[in-house]
Amino acid sequence: MSSKAKRFWTPGPVIVGAGPSGLAAAACLKERGVPSLIIEKESCLASLWKLKIYDHLQLHLPKQFCQLPYVPFPREYPAYPSGQQFITYMEAYANHFEIEPLLGQEVQWAKYDAAMGHWRVKTHEYEFMCRWLIVATGENEVPVLPKIPGISEFRGRLLHTSTYKNGVEFRASKVLVVGCGNSGMEISFDLCKNGAQVSLVVRDKVHILPKKILGRSSFAISVWLLKWFPVDVVDRFLLFCSRLVLGDTKQIGIQRPKMGPLQWKNSVGKTPVLDDGAFAKIKSGEIKEASLFNQKNNNNPQDSYPKNWKGKNGVYSVGFARQGLLGISMDAHKVADDIASQWNSETRHLWLDS
Numbered sequence: 044m045s046s047k048a049k050r051f052w053t054p055g056p057v058i059v060g061a062g063p064s065g066l067a068a069a070a071c072l073k074e075r076g077v078p079s080l081i082i083e084k085e086s087c088l089a090s091l092w093k094l095k096i097y098d099h100l101q102l103h104l105p106k107q108f109c110q111l112p113y114v115p116f117p118r119e120y121p122a123y124p125s126g127q128q129f130i131t132y133m134e135a136y137a138n139h140f141e142i143e144p145l146l147g148q149e150v151q152w153a154k155y156d157a158a159m160g161h162w163r164v165k166t167h168e169y170e171f172m173c174r175w176l177i178v179a180t181g182e183n184e185v186p187v188l189p190k191i192p193g194i195s196e197f198r199g200r201l202l203h204t205s206t207y208k209n210g211v212e213f214r215a216s217k218v219l220v221v222g223c224g225n226s227g228m229e230i231s232f233d234l235c236k237n238g239a240q241v242s243l244v245v246r247d248k249v250h251i252l253p254k255k256i257l258g259r260s261s262f263a264i265s266v267w268l269l270k271w272f273p274v275d276v277v278d279r280f281l282l283f284c285s286r287l288v289l290g291d292t293k294q295i296g297i298q299r300p301k302m303g304p305l306q307w308k309n310s311v312g313k314t315p316v317l318d319d320g321a322f323a324k325i326k327s328g329e330i331k332e333a334s335l336f337n338q339k340n341n342n343n344p345q346d347s348y349p350k351n352w353k354g355k356n357g358v359y360s361v362g363f364a365r366q367g368l369l370g371i372s373m374d375a376h377k378v379a380d381d382i383a384s385q386w387n388s389e390t391r392h393l394w395l396d397s
C-alpha cells in the first residue's frame with residue numbers, strides 16, 4: 044500500500060514542539076510580522092507541564108525569570124507560581140498571540156533538500172516544506188531509566204519521575220529514589236512528607252544550593268551580582284552562603300564538583316539542586332542516602348551556550364541552552380530576529396505581492 048502524505052508549503056518557519064520554547068518562538072516571530080506553524084505530537088500545548096509534573100510542583104526560580112517574551116505573569120500570581128498557574132499562563136499566552144499549534148502530529152523526520160533549498164518536515168499524515176525549521180522539542184523529552192540487572196524480578200512499583208504525581212500511594216512504603224537532581228530531591232521530600240521511608244541514590248558530585256538566602260531567591264541574588272562580578276566570584280559567594288545555610292554537604296557524603304555551581308551549569312549543563320527542605324530531611328536521617336556511585340551517565344551535549352541557537356541551512360533551536368525559561372526567551376528573540384531579517388529581505392514580497 045502506498046501512503047502519500049499530504050504536502051503543504053508553509054511560508055514562514057515550522058516550529059517543532061508546543062512547549063514554552065515553541066510558544067515563545069512563535070510569539071517573537073509574530074511580533075516581527077512573520078507567520079509560523081507549530082507542530083506538536085501530544086494532543087495539547089505545554090504537554091510536559093500538563094502531563095508530566097507532580098501535583099505540588101512550584102517553579103523553583105522566581106516568576107520574573109520564568110515569564111515568556113512580551114507577557115508578564117499576572118500580578119496576583121505568587122513569587123513562585125505553581126505548575127497549574129504556569130499552565131494557565133501558557134494557555135493565555137497562546138491565545139494572546141493567536142497561536143494554534145497543529146496537535147497530535149509527531150515529527151518523524153526533517154530533511155534539508157539542498158537542491159530546492161528548503162526543509163521537508165514529515166509527520167505521519169503530512170509533509171511540510173519550509174525555508175526555516177525551529178526545533179523546540181525540549182531538553183527533557185526522553186525519560187532516562189537505568190538498566191538495573193534483575194529489575195524484571197522486582198515485584199514493587201517502578202516509575203519514572205515524569206509519571207509521579209504524589210506520595211499518597213507510597214505512605215509507609217519503602218521507596219528508593221535514583222538520582223539527585225531537582226526531581227529526585229523534590230520527590231524524595233514529597234514522599235517523606237507523605238510518610239514513606241525514602242532512600243536517595245546520589246552517584247556523583249552535586250551542587251546543592253538553598254532556594255532562598257535570607258528570604259531572597261539565591262538565583263535572583265546571583266543574577267544581580269553577575270551585573271558587577273565575574274561568575275567565579277558569584278560562585279564563591281553562593282558556596283559561602285550555602286555553607287552557612289546548609290552546612291558542609293560533604294559531612295553527609297554529598298560532594299560538590301570542583302567547579303562552582305553557575306560555572307558547572309554553564310559548562311556541563313547540570314542544574315544545581317535548589318533546595319527547599321529536602322536537604323534538612325537528609326541531614327536528619329529521615330531521607331536516607333543509598334550508596335555513592337561514580338559511574339557517569341551519557342551526557343546530552345549541545346553546541347555550547349551562547350552559540351546554541353543557529354545551525355546551517357535555516358535550522359534553529361529554542362530551548363537547548365540548559366538555561367531554563369530565561370534562556371528560552373533569549374533564544375526565541377535571537378531566532379526570530381535572524382529569521383525576520385531574512386523574511387523581510389527575501390521572502391515577504393513573494394507572498395504579499397502575489
Ligand SMILES: Cc1cc2nc3c(=O)[nH]c(=O)nc-3n(C[C@H](O)[C@H](O)[C@H](O)COP(=O)(O)OP(=O)(O)OC[C@H]3O[C@@H](n4cnc5c(N)ncnc54)[C@H](O)[C@@H]3O)c2cc1C
Nearest residue numbers: 060062063064084090091102103149150180181362367368
Ligand atoms: C519538572 C520541571 C520543572 C521545571 N521548572 C523550571 C523552572 O521553575 N524554571 C525554569 O526556568 N525552568 C524550569 N524547567 C526547565 C525548562 O524550563 C522546562 O523544561 C521547559 O518546559 C522547557 O520548555 P521547552 O518548550 O524547551 O520543552 P518542553 O516543555 O519539553 O516542550 C517540548 C514539546 O515538544 C514536543 N515534541 C517533542 N518531540 C516532538 C516531535 N518529534 N514532534 C512534535 N512534537 C514534539 C513535546 O511533546 C513537548 O510538548 C523545568 C523542567 C522540568 C522537567
Ligand SMILES: NC(=O)C1=CN([C@@H]2O[C@H](COP(=O)(O)OP(=O)(O)OC[C@H]3O[C@@H](n4cnc5c(N)ncnc54)[C@H](OP(=O)(O)O)[C@@H]3O)[C@@H](O)[C@H]2O)C=CC1
Nearest residue numbers: 101102103189221222223224225226227244246247314340
Ligand atoms: N520545581 C522545579 O522547578 C523543578 C525543576 N526541575 C528541572 O527539570 C530538569 C530535569 O531535572 P531532573 O529530572 O532532576 O533531571 P537531571 O538530569 O537534572 O538529574 C538527574 C539525576 O539523576 C542522576 N542519575 C541518572 N542516572 C543515574 C543512575 N543510573 N544512577 C544514579 N543516578 C543517576 C544524575 O546523575 P549525574 O549527574 O551523575 O548524571 C542526576 O543527578 C532540570 O532542569 C531541573 O532543574 C525538576 C524538578 C522540579
Ligand SMILES: O=C(O)C(=O)Cc1c[nH]c2ccccc12
Nearest residue numbers: 104262308314315365366367368
Ligand atoms: O530549572 C532549570 O532547569 C533551569 O535551567 C533554570 C536555571 C537556569 N540557570 C540556573 C542556575 C541555577 C539554578 C537553576 C537555573
